[in-house]
């Protein structure tokens with residue numbers, strides 16, 4: 001079994017893999033602010049977990065001064081995370097971040113101010129959070145998802161999605177544009193009309209009346225909206241009813 005890599009080694013590898021401009025680990029170690037912030041966070045987190053919260057805070061406030069990246073020492077961050085450029089990144093106390101996550105400058109993983117306890121987001125594995133995005137509240141960003149630059153995300157993000165905008169909305173899911181997915185919301189009134197239309201169609205068939213072709217439940221809205229077509233339908237229906245009535249009358253007279 002291979003030796004387990006330390007979180008710091010994983011962070012170095014992540015920076016090398018994710019930054020096309022990165023040349024080698026040596027350069028990353030000594031010059032990358034995002035790497036430095038995470039490296040120092042690993043120590044701050046250790047002190048925090050071992051009851052030395054003051055030392056932990058000293059380290060994290062020093063990190064903020066040096067890199068412009070503010071990570072609360074309690075935040076749980078897995079190995080293999082890369083903060084690119086980094087300036088202006090804020091990571092709150094109850095944030096949890098999975099492995100292989102990419103975070104750009106200006107990202108806030110914060111609270112909305114409305115929650116207590118767990119009040120910051122959980123970011124699952126392989127997520128990308130683009131420049132300036134704000135992910136707020138105790139929400140979950142599912143694995144393999146992307147948050148677009150400048151988005152403000154306030155609700156859970158399903159795995160394998162792309163979220164953009166303010167407020168953030170899913171525009172892609174499993175690599176398919178959400179517009180292309182059938183997103184019809186349930187409409188009980190329309191459903192009831194559809195049910196009634198079906199019943200009418202059965203009655204029309206039983207009475208041998210020309211059936212209704214146009215309705216608001218039909219796909220072709222242009223057809224459904226055509227007044228002339230609807231008038232024609234009504235005339236046909238009236239004629240059909242008159243015919244049936246005449247037949248019944250003549251039957252009655254025959255008896």
Ligand SMILES: CC(C)(COP(=O)(O)OP(=O)(O)OC[C@H]1O[C@@H](n2cnc3c(N)ncnc32)[C@H](O)[C@@H]1OP(=O)(O)O)[C@@H](O)C(=O)NCCC(=O)NCCS
Nearest residue numbers: 104129130131146147148149150151162164165171172177
């Ligand atoms: C979201 C992002 C990661 C692209 O993800 P993707 O899954 O490949 O999504 P697409 O590019 O196919 O875009 C999907 C839709 O969202 C729109 N969109 C993409 N990013 C957006 C953003 N930040 N804000 C608003 N809309 C956005 C696209 O125009 C597209 O809309 P359309 O389908 O109507 O054409 C990318 O657009 C982004 O924001 N990158 C920023 C990376 C960054 O921070 N770089 C900083 C380097 S210093």
